[in-house]
Amino acid sequence: MLSIVTSRLIYKTPPRAVLLVNKHRTKLVVDAIDTLLTYLRQKYPDVRVFHEDRPDIPPGVEVWRPGPDAEKIDLIVTLGGDGTILHASSLFKLGAVPPVLSFSMGTLGFLLPFHIDDYAKALDSTLTSRATVLHRMRVSCRFHGSDGERLEGQAQDWQVMNEIALHRGSSPHLNTIDIYVDGQRLTEAVSDGLIVSTPTGSTAYSLSAGGPIVHPSLSALVLTPICPRSLSFRPLVFPSSSSIKLRVSDRSRASAGLALDGQTSHVLGPGEAVTVQASEYPIPCINRSSIADPEEIQDGEGVGPGKEDDWVRDINNLLQYNATFRSKALLRHSRT
Structure with missing residues (x-):
């Protein structure tokens, strides 16, 4: 039986190729792509950035096409919603998938652990092998x-x-x-x-x-x-x-x-x-909790960085699991 577990992401050699996968290029997405590209070029100048062969390909990146002769990718960075990650998975539907670092662009989803504002910490932790991944079954x-x-x-x-x-x-x-x-x-x-x-x-x-x-x-x-x-x-x-x-x-x-x-x-x-x-090829998705800073630990109940279950947080925040009608109404009232 396949073992689907959380493990440390370890690159045997420094990552050299990043594939950028994004949803439709709205102004918010365009600004986020520009920010990511600027950061990568300044801090990781040896990393090549690729993008699908689409009409809206960002300037200054290399074209990547899926297939047996495709350039080897070390990391996928997605900008969008859960559907963007599913699309990234479909690009590797015949084999193994590189680790996926997913950023939310204002939408909520079970596969979106990072907000775009956290791009620097998320990229640094990932590219320096300090993150953990959950191998999601396919x-x-x-x-x-x-x-x-x-x-x-x-x-x-x-x-x-x-x-x-x-x-x-x-x-x-x-x-x-x-x-x-x-x-x-x-x-x-x-x-x-x-x-x-x-x-x-x-x-x-x-x-x-x-x-x-x-x-x-x-x-x-x-x-x-x-x-x-x-x-x-x-x-x-x-x-x-x-x-x-x-x-x-x-x-x-x-x-x-x-x-x-x-x-x-x-x-x-x-x-x-x-x-x-x-499938023999799960998707290694990078966990948010694995890159939390020590100062983010709260006193009292709870677990520290690297041990928190992102999924438990998500079923409460996204599904409002076991929330009564009354508590939902109170929750809406508390936000006003």
Whole structure:
């Protein structure tokens, strides 16, 4: 079974290549990019900065294109929201992902530990191997035709960070999908669709569909039905060693649209299938708590820098976990 744990980020040689991934270039994003580039050029002049080949590529950076011959990247820096990190993951969907340092640009998210104002401390701690990373599990997906052979054009496994989803799309009919776990038939699902998520993805689409919240350090697969016909069809959690096969039944009245981390891939017809299992290539995400200064320790209850669980903080701050209606109202009142 894969071990998904927090560990110290150690560069055996000084980092030499940083990939910048950002959302749409608003003025706020443009200013943040200029600030980051100025800081990197002044303090780390030997570090090369790359960017995707897009029309809005910042001036003075090098073009980077994904693929087997791509320049080796030592660190990914994202500017945006959770979707920006998912996009960064998709750039490395066929192999290992470099460490990811993510900055929030005014949005909240489970994958955004750093505010852009903390750029100097975050970059220094990361580039000098003083940060820790959480290895967030990804899943790999293989696609098969009705004859069991790989579908044309899908010969390689895709790596997904949040979830894969089979859904009925615009069809008025429910999907009928056969579910197999480690080769054993589990059930026939009649529903709007099915989600297989990682622990990281358990707070995304799966949560909205009624799935459980799973700590990202766990190694597990979450199977969540979307509006099932049977009220006894509840979400299930499997060990990461499991292999889950979703096959569109020959009796299904609707094809199944396939979405990988929210991006439409293709449509599976009756007899076609996708097999999902844990990927060998998790995403190493840099933790905020690991770079806190000693003076940030507060007296009384709590834990010190490097030991705080970012996830526990986030489910309280972002989800307002177990907050009553009354306490939410008081919270809003206290902010005015």
